[in-house]
Amino acid sequence: MKVYLKKNIKNRIKNGHPWIYYNEIEKIDGEIENGSIVEVFNHENYFIGKGYINFNSKIRIRLLTRKNEKIDKNFLKKRIVQALRRRNTKEESFRVIFSEADNLPGLIVDKFGNYLVIEINTLGIEKIKNFIIDVLIEIFNPVGIFEKSDSTSRKKEGLTTFTGWIYGNGPELIPYTINGIILFADTKGQKTGAFLDQRFNALSLRNYTNNKSCLDCFCYTGNFGLHMLKFGAKHVTFVDYSKRAIEVAELALKKNDFQNYELIVGNAFDILKSFYNSSKFFDVISIDPPSFAKSASTKQSALKGYKEINLRAMKILKERGILATSSCTQVISEQEFINTIFSAAIDTGKISRILHKGGQPYDHPQVLNILETQYLKFLLLEIENLK
Template identity: 25%
Template sequence: MSSSPSPSADPSTPSDSAGGRQSETGGSSPAVYRTKPNRHFPFLARHPWVLANTLADAPKQTSKKTASAKTGSPDSDPPGGQHQDAQAASEPVHADPEHAKQQQTEPRDPGQPIDLLDHDGNWIGRGLANPASRLRLRLYSFSRDEPVDDALFAKRIDEAVARRRLATPANPPAGAAAAEDGTAENAQMPIGLPQKGERLIFSEADRLSGLIVDRYADCLSVQFTAAALLSRGPFLIDEVLAAAEKYGTPCRRVVARMDAATAKHEAVSPEQIAEVESWSRGIDTAPSPTNLSAPNPSDPSSSDAEQDPESSNHTVWYWHNDLKMAIDLRDGQKTGGYLDQQANHAEAARYMKGKRVLDICTYTGGFALAAARAGASEVIGVDSSEKALQMARRNADANSLSHVQFERADCFDDLKQRHERGEFFDAVVLDPPRFAGSRRQVDSALRAYARLNMSAVNLLQPGGLLVTCSCSGHVSRADFLNMLADVGRKRRRDIIILQSRGPASDHPLAVSCPESDYLKCVIAQVH
């Protein structure tokens, strides 16, 4: 299972309120942040994340006289590199005497607009601050004439949804096909509405840092990863709904969420999380049922209320390629599913016909079910989450795939035990969770990837297929491929890469934010 990139943070103080729009000045004097000397070059290249350790120390409030100073703009944005290098150091400095008078100030609340200056007082960009987060400032504008306001976010949301329609038309309704077989699963699919899944907004890649929106059939799954956006939460949801309808994918349900780990990093309280969840529409927030098996229409004692997660209305069915899939939008990981792997599921399945396949970290069965549908002779999916496996089994039943089974186990232990039993497979799929949440964890993550891949190679027949993935944004593609080369050397096996892939096309890449190039999916043959 994969995960979108999320910067690590370490907040120390809580923020005030999730809801309640704040004024553009946050009710206080305008504020600025200054970078430390020579720490501004990534932001000249428009990287949106400003960490606390890049900022000058000892923030102070500006005087009323200084705060009211105008902030003129240079004719063009100064170019720069992602790191301090000879080219970046040689770029011209634009004098900014008005800003040079200002001292760094600290906002009181998340969501206050902040101007970012270099150490000499030259204007760089504008964003929204969170004084309680290690990710102190998210930049949204690099033009001094462009305020960070509702109009900017509405424009960016419209552009993001329109971007998905450049190459892919609005998903056609699947209601007719859904109505033909009369299954309980298809009965839950809204007839006449778009049925597929896609990512509509991808945070930094769509110049909307802190906002991720996926669409599953007629339901939007909205994930907030920045406390600075919470004061605008209901407005942002309304704008996404309007854009989705404008571009041919109208939605009638919304799930809004912020996961616990993000809330900790962003200093968001449980009460604020509850407020975010209250922005959901048409979705039941009652506790999930534990039994996710499909209801049996021939058994009167098997009622939907007892067994069908649709009874709580936060399980949504949608078409994932040519498979009917259920995802739990409230309690599932990320935004409920893994749309970034949708194209990789289909592509890997092309190699699986007639093969015995082991899918490690299967989650709700993405790779496993695609392989089974493509004609694999036997498929085993393994995951440590029983709840995810229950959903995977339900998905298998919904697609009449009887030759796939799911087992609960730790991925490392399962691979080791199968090797000890002398098992072999024609194909092994590895789609583990993120191993590196920060740059400090890259080395340990690469060791974990090496251990996992060596264990998988042990189970492959000569000529077998290895599908191996990494969703750690801090692990570069080059490092991941070097890890595979080391695995081949240590196991004395030749690893021939057939395809080196990334996420689906609805997950664009921002060149200014390399972390958005997070997902690696390698399809290789092992001899």
């Protein structure tokens, strides 16, 4: 089936962006079933590419290729092999496929040791899922593949949610190792069960936590705090709103035989305020909150949230303490995030000195042509009193 675009569409599509919105389409030849592969042409009948269509979504077409090639099992194998070559890693745990950034929009695949966890967010990928599973088995020969397709975006695609083992079997908490630390991917937790994108940013703390009192705020299953303890922290306090996440973090702490820690379930904003009121201060604090904004309409609210949580963290840092702070909100740029941190520092009478800037690791590649693939900002700061 053929789809023709309007004459005055933006250069975004021509320049490599894979999304085609409903209002960019001039006409469609014939009747097309949702999730089907279509050929896309511009208004002059010039071939643009192939992708899958869904009339339930404002993003009407997501392009899979700019070539006139068949979308089949061989195509998917080629895409996944390309992604592995792009990573060129010997790590046992990493992101295999990062959706649009790896030319497979709607698909996430994470490798945790001998297990794979996949997340399917679009109808087009759902329709070729069996091919994808066959290729993953052929390439990785995993003990098990768990599907964790429970995002809210599936509803917009006309899909129901699904979670469960679709190949082999495995534990509810999947053990994996990064940077010499044993962690657990929670099949009942967020996203694919664990966040692999912060593993290198956590390494930036290695020179700052030895014999220090530390706080891991929004800790989820404990990534930053576990690294702090590995790097010799005297004590680490873990804070998260999720009781289950704290329980998983505790399991990891025991598995790694770490000592000297405290686990707190509760609202991070309230807990940081209570630390200030009780004069409890830290040498090192990690702030790794969830995305405060999913769209541009909530951007200002997100900026206020980032400012407030970082302001509260700065208030309980000892003189020249270390603040590791992150934003995973795509709608906020790095400069906007830096400006927000600066504003929080000014309001608390602090000087904020950037020691290190981090971002996404190689297995979460940023495609400059696709702004949506750029989301993670990380700053390692020394916080000094202005007077």
